[in-house]
Amino acid sequence: MRRLNAYALTFRLPIIIWQAIFFIGPLFFMIAMSFFLVKNYRMVEAFEFKNWDKMLSRNYVWDSYWYTLGLAALSSAVASLVAFPAAFALAYRSSESVRRWAIFLLIIPFFTSYLVRTFSWYVILAESGVINAGLGYIGLGPYTMLNTMFGTIVGYMTLTLPLVVILQTVSLASADRSLIQASQNLGCPPWRTIFAVILPAAKTGLIVAALFAFILSFGDFVAPYYLGGSKPPTLPILIIDTTKAGQQWPRAAVVAVIMMVTLFVVAFTAIFLAYRKRGSK
Amino acid sequence: MTKGTSGETLALTKRTLLQTSAAAVLSAPFVNRAWADTVELNMLGWYGTAEPDMVGAFEEANNVKFVPKYYAGGDNMLAALAQNPPGTFDIIHTDAEYAKLLIANELVMELNPDDYPMDDLLHEDFAKFAGHWDDDGNLFSLISRFGHLGVSYNKDALSEKEASSYDSFWMPKLKGKVGHFDWHLPSLGQMSLLAGNANPFDIDDDAWEAVQEKTMSLKPQVGGYFDFGGTFAGLKNGEMLAMCGIGDWVTGILERDGAPVSSVVPEEGGIQWTESYSIVKTSEKKDMALKYLAYTMSPEGQVKTAQMLGYPGHCVTGAGRALLQKEDEAEAKRSGQIKGHKNEPIALIDDGRISYRDIPVQQDLEDWNDFWSEYKNA
Numbered sequence: 001m002r003r004l005n006a007y008a009l010t011f012r013l014p015i016i017i018w019q020a021i022f023f024i025g026p027l028f029f030m031i032a033m034s035f036f037l038v039k040n041y042r043m044v045e046a047f048e049f050k051n052w053d054k055m056l057s058r059n060y061v062w063d064s065y066w067y068t069l070g071l072a073a074l075s076s077a078v079a080s081l082v083a084f085p086a087a088f089a090l091a092y093r094s095s096e097s098v099r100r101w102a103i104f105l106l107i108i109p110f111f112t113s114y115l116v117r118t119f120s121w122y123v124i125l126a127e128s129g130v131i132n133a134g135l136g137y138i139g140l141g142p143y144t145m146l147n148t149m150f151g152t153i154v155g156y157m158t159l160t161l162p163l164v165v166i167l168q169t170v171s172l173a174s175a176d177r178s179l180i181q182a183s184q185n186l187g188c189p190p191w192r193t194i195f196a197v198i199l200p201a202a203k204t205g206l207i208v209a210a211l212f213a214f215i216l217s218f219g220d221f222v223a224p225y226y227l228g229g230s231k232p233p234t235l236p237i238l239i240i241d242t243t244k245a246g247q248q249w250p251r252a253a254v255v256a257v258i259m260m261v262t263l264f265v266v267a268f269t270a271i272f273l274a275y276r277k278r279g280s281k
Numbered sequence: 282m283t284k285g286t287s288g289e290t291l292a293l294t295k296r297t298l299l300q301t302s303a304a305a306v307l308s309a310p311f312v313n314r315a316w317a318d319t320v321e322l323n324m325l326g327w328y329g330t331a332e333p334d335m336v337g338a339f340e341e342a343n344n345v346k347f348v349p350k351y352y353a354g355g356d357n358m359l360a361a362l363a364q365n366p367p368g369t370f371d372i373i374h375t376d377a378e379y380a381k382l383l384i385a386n387e388l389v390m391e392l393n394p395d396d397y398p399m400d401d402l403l404h405e406d407f408a409k410f411a412g413h414w415d416d417d418g419n420l421f422s423l424i425s426r427f428g429h430l431g432v433s434y435n436k437d438a439l440s441e442k443e444a445s446s447y448d449s450f451w452m453p454k455l456k457g458k459v460g461h462f463d464w465h466l467p468s469l470g471q472m473s474l475l476a477g478n479a480n481p482f483d484i485d486d487d488a489w490e491a492v493q494e495k496t497m498s499l500k501p502q503v504g505g506y507f508d509f510g511g512t513f514a515g516l517k518n519g520e521m522l523a524m525c526g527i528g529d530w531v532t533g534i535l536e537r538d539g540a541p542v543s544s545v546v547p548e549e550g551g552i553q554w555t556e557s558y559s560i561v562k563t564s565e566k567k568d569m570a571l572k573y574l575a576y577t578m579s580p581e582g583q584v585k586t587a588q589m590l591g592y593p594g595h596c597v598t599g600a601g602r603a604l605l606q607k608e609d610e611a612e613a614k615r616s617g618q619i620k621g622h623k624n625e626p627i628a629l630i631d632d633g634r635i636s637y638r639d640i641p642v643q644q645d646l647e648d649w650n651d652f653w654s655e656y657k658n659a
Contacts, residue, residue: 158455225508230505248650
């Protein structure tokens with residue numbers, strides 16, 4: 001039997017307590033709340049399946065679910081694809097100091113409010129905005145970009161892209177250089193080196209980056225509301241709408257639990273894929 | 282060693298440091314006592330109700346500090362009340378349909394109508410406004426201001442005549458340019474008026490079915506569903522050329538800044554929002570809260586509520602309106618608060634063109650919200 005290591009426990013305990021108080025506890029409360037009832041605009045403790053019945057039988061809930069899932073997957077794919085060339089350049093074509101500065105600059109957007117950054121897109125994407133004004137000079141447009149899916153994706157990129165670039169850069173920079181050199185010495189063309197050597201070597205980091213983009217987009221309220229015009233609403237918007245319907249927090253909890261379960265499934269699948277050894281079953 | 286301005290040398294020795302620290306510690310209770318004289322009033326209200334333009338003069342005159350907690354939509358107000366311990370808030374500023382829930386749940390204290398100029402109210406309905414009084418005729422919530430919801434529009438895209446019917450939302454030139462304020466009550470209330478329901482919130486199931494059908498037909502025209510910030514930005518940058526579910530309380534702010542937008546009560550009628558103040562039963566500062574309520578009904582207080590920078594409203598007292606006309610004629614004219622004006626709000630009520638906003642009477646609130654979610658997803 002292993003002895004309890006007091007030294008290790010001292011360092012591990014705070015994070016365990018933190019998670020228990022601020023994650024596990026609220027999570028269980030949220031699950032419990034999904035069975036409560038609302039009477040006369042007040043939540044009443046109960047154990048009834050009415051909220052689950054109600055929410056799972058509504059088409060609009062499923063419409064929102066599939067739309068949110070698809071949108072988050074699209075955001076994850078777009079962020080990964082757009083970030084990759086930049087991350088590749090930073091990892092393999094830049095000096096150490098340029099990489100350091102680039103990562104610093106990528107962190108800077110997080111210093112400002114995401115809401116403010118989102119609202120600033122109004123000036124750029126509006127029909128009377130910067131992009132359409134530029135396109136107008138060459139006889140194009142105006143195009144509607146705000147209150148569309150495109151607007152939502154732009155918002156998601158504002159949230160996720162810097163993080164994805166950073167994670168991809170770190171991951172690519174950590175790939176075993178000797179493997180890359182070996183493939184080049186053996187006459188492997190550049191594109192094949194990328195697909196056969198670099199991508200598998202950096203697989204874990206790339207998948208984790210995509211996973212972060214998915215998680216952030218799936219739970220984001222701001223971009224689909226302010227840049228997508230809530231048209232159609234995503235699950236986070238549905239949560240807000242539900243609470244506006246006579247204090248239906250238990251039904252909002254049902255939506256939140258559905259979101260949590262989805263995120264757990266996606267995250268575990270991604271982690272499994274990220275750490276799966278080649279050839280293993 | 283540091284040098285004073287007079288030239289003498291100040292030695293920062295251990296002793297002087299200890300003496301200074303001890304003096305600071307010993308004087309702290311007196312400093313605290315001086316601060317304690319300022320009464321903190323915690324206000325739960327719509328945005329702007331506890332900003333300096335609204336409460337600054339009262340704060341200064343009474344050594345009060347307002348601490349606001351803002352919400353948007355009555356349900357969020359109820360949520361804030363439920364999520365905070367009793368005694369957190371002293372004053373609640375809310376709409377009539379939610380004030381009646383506060384009264385039903387016995388959350389607010391009874392008020393004495395004799396403390397307020399009830400005989401100077403501009404309309405007889407205001408004196409016994411539904412939702413502000415309990416079934417036994419006791420006053421619990423004090424009316425403070427009101428406004429009308431109708432068709433809000435971009436003047437470069439629509440004329441006032443075109444905007445004078447809810448049917449304008451279906452005009453081909455507005456395809457994708459009609460926005461909704463993202464709250465089911467005002468938008469569905471307006472659709473109910475368009476469907477010919479004299480009392481838009483008290484409709485039977487057949488009429489409710491017709492309202493849903495009519496609303497659903499508007500979907501191809503809709504450009505988005507917005508909160509206050511989004512509504513404001515959408516109208517300002519021209520992304521939305523007409524808005525359903527709002528009125529002068531949004532366009533008035535933009536109009537003051539010179540934006541080409543306006544609101545009109547259409548021929549099918551408009552919906553009135555009516556705001557009031559209540560004092561929370563558990564408040565420990567009831568005296569000061571009562572004083573503030575009296576202030577909001579004074580002519581000065583009424584002018585401030587009409588001019589509120591957060592969003593404009595109409596005075597409810599004759600003396601308030603008279604002072605507004607004297608002090609800010611431009612705003613009185615802009616908002617129609619002048620007798621004989623074509624959009625004079627009291628005349629609109631007298632002409633039967635205004636319905637007071639309410640929660641659904643014959644359906645559950647959640648039925649309306651369910652439909653709203655379906656509509657947004659359609």
